[in-house]
Amino acid sequence: MTAPTAPDRLLAVLAAFDHEHPALSLTDISRRAGLTLTTAHRLVGALTDWGALERDESGVYHVGLRLWEIATLAPRGLALRQLALPYLEDLYEATHENVQLAVQDGDEVVYTEWISGRSAVGVHIRVGARWPLHATGVGLVLLAHGDPDFQEQYCAGTLASFTPYTITDPGRLRRVLAEVRHTGVAVSSRQVTDDALSVAAPVRGRGGAVVAAVSVVVPQTDAQVPVLAPAVRLAALGISRAMGWRPAKEP
Numbered sequence: 001m002t003a004p005t006a007p008d009r010l011l012a013v014l015a016a017f018d019h020e021h022p023a024l025s026l027t028d029i030s031r032r033a034g035l036t037l038t039t040a041h042r043l044v045g046a047l048t049d050w051g052a053l054e055r056d057e058s059g060v061y062h063v064g065l066r067l068w069e070i071a072t073l074a075p076r077g078l079a080l081r082q083l084a085l086p087y088l089e090d091l092y093e094a095t096h097e098n099v100q101l102a103v104q105d106g107d108e109v110v111y112t113e114w115i116s117g118r119s120a121v122g123v124h125i126r127v128g129a130r131w132p133l134h135a136t137g138v139g140l141v142l143l144a145h146g147d148p149d150f151q152e153q154y155c156a157g158t159l160a161s162f163t164p165y166t167i168t169d170p171g172r173l174r175r176v177l178a179e180v181r182h183t184g185v186a187v188s189s190r191q192v193t194d195d196a197l198s199v200a201a202p203v204r205g206r207g208g209a210v211v212a213a214v215s216v217v218v219p220q221t222d223a224q225v226p227v228l229a230p231a232v233r234l235a236a237l238g239i240s241r242a243m244g245w246r247p248a249k250e251p
Contacts, residue, residue: 009035013043014052014067019128023060080212080243081113084203087238088115091216094231098217100198101239102138104146105130107154109139112212132160134167137188137200138213144180145202145210151177165190185229186213190220197223201236206244214239 004012016024016032024032030040044061047053051066084101092099092115101113108130133139133154143151151174159168167173180186189197200215214236216228237247 009033009039010043010047013040013047014063017063023056023062025060029061083242084113084212084214084239087235087242088113088214090238091214091231091235095216095218095228099235100138100215100217101203101212102136102142102215103212104133104139104142107133107157109133109136109142109213111138131192134159134173135162135188135191137186137198137215137217140176140180140186140188141200141202141213141215142210144177144186162192163190163194165194167191183229184233186215187225189223195220197225199223199225199228199232201229201232202240203236204240204243204245208245211243212239 012033012035013029016029021028021032026041026044027037029035029044030037033040035043044053048055048061048064051064053061054064055061080103081101088099088101099115100111102109102111104110109132111127111129114127131139133143143154155170155173155177159170159173160166161168167176176186184201186200187197188200196217197220198215198217200213202210203212203214205211214232216232218228240247
């Protein structure tokens, strides 16, 4: 096995932080990164000096603002969010339900924006949260419009289950993805929680490739998909146009 390089160790320190562990002691970082305390101390010091980490008065470390500044340059991050937000707000005003924007990262979907309705159905989502592609509406959209070889590889892998309704059969997933491409929307019912349904649509970049997905999440018992689908499509189309995409034919 190849020994970890210096960049590997630096990345391991940063990867020690996540949504469940936003604040860590030096000992915690050493343990979670798989490094000796001496090595962790040296790397944490360098990252703190640079601004990637910050140390509070109690000696606990947090992710620093310097990383946030760099992250804002990601085209699928803050820039996409800023373009999308007016259309997400319009979708929220039209539905008063949870509205989400997400992008794909490997075999997961990452939520980059979320507007929550005060009385909307509860969802296990926050900005930065990750879920497997097959278990969410936005994930199904991104998977359906992704590389065919990747789709097949994903379908052939282990499909995690969260409720009795989560898609875990490869054949069924393939059929669902084909339906998403045919209809232009994905409907995910009770896949993550047994009381919620989401309707999602693709967001296209300037060249026409699907770069994100937008969705609305409603109580499963009150879901009116024929009413929600046009609103979600309209929001996705607005974001796509803001990103420079022009459909060959207007809907």
